[in-house]
Amino acid sequence: xxxxxxxxxxxxxxxxxxxxxxxxxxxxxxxxxxxxxxxxxxxxxxxxxxxxxxxxxxxxxxxxxxxxxxxxxxxxxxxxxxxxxxxxxxxxxxxxxxxxxxxxxxxxxxxxxxxxxxxxxxxxxxxxxxxxxxxxxxxxxxxxxxxxxxxxxxxxxxxxxxxxxxxxxxxxxxxxxxxxxxx
Numbered sequence: 001x002x003x004x005x006x007x008x009x010x011x012x013x014x015x016x017x018x019x020x021x022x023x024x025x026x027x028x029x030x031x032x033x034x035x036x037x038x039x040x041x042x043x044x045x046x047x048x049x050x051x052x053x054x055x056x057x058x059x060x061x062x063x064x065x066x067x068x069x070x071x072x073x074x075x076x077x078x079x080x081x082x083x084x085x086x087x088x089x090x091x092x093x094x095x096x097x098x099x100x101x102x103x104x105x106x107x108x109x110x111x112x113x114x115x116x117x118x119x120x121x122x123x124x125x126x127x128x129x130x131x132x133x134x135x136x137x138x139x140x141x142x143x144x145x146x147x148x149x150x151x152x153x154x155x156x157x158x159x160x161x162x163x164x165x166x167x168x169x170x171x172x173x174x175x176x177x178x179x180x181x182x183x
Contacts, residue, residue: 017113017169024110031104032114033171034059039066039118042172058102065098069118076122085126089133092126096134100148107151116167124162128152 021029034049036042038059045063050056068091077084096111105111111131115123135148 013165014168017167020109020113021169021171024113025106027104028106028110029171031102032110032117035062035066035099035114036117036170036172038062039069062098062102065095066118068095073119076119076126078122089126089130092123092130093133096130097137097139100131100134101139103144107148108153108156109151112156117170121162121164121166125159128157128159132157 021032024032030049034045037048038045045059046056050059072088072091072095075088077088096115099105099114100111105114108128108131112124112127115127115130131152132149135145137145140148
């Protein structure tokens with residue numbers, strides 16, 4: 001696989017990723033932060049993110065699915081040999097299907113943003129295939145499948161190479177601070 005080696009300056013890259021995150025709908029931003037908390041144990045996800053019993057159940061299910069992340073991170077194929085992808089891509093599609101089924105990742109850009117942070121830069125070549133496979137599964141409403149599949153650009157689906165640069169911006173939950181108390 002070809003990789004792109006030119007890298008923008010760290011500050012410019014951080015700002016670019018911050019702007020991309022800010023362009024996502026609020027529900028998507030919230031889901032990405034929640035997912036990173038679940039994946040990396042940054043806080044108690046149920047206490048921080050569950051607004052009701054349905055969301056608590058979704059977070060519990062997400063925790064079960066995300067237990068596979070450590071195993072997947074070490075299985076990312078370093079080449080495109082077909083003998084290497086079956087166990088990896090199957091589980092990646094399963095995780096992607098879960099996340100897309102939560103109806104909080106409205107497009108490929110949001111999916112890519114999350115998965116680069118869940119799994120690292122090495123997963124980039126596999127994201128278009130996993131996204132398309134998960135977005136085409138019958139557990140999603142046909143209209144949702146159409147919107148998701150139309151969200152991946154031709155250039156993303158047919159990229160000749162991928163950057164090996166790790167993401168720099170990691171969104172985290174920030175408690176609201178009372179302005180009067182902060183002064």
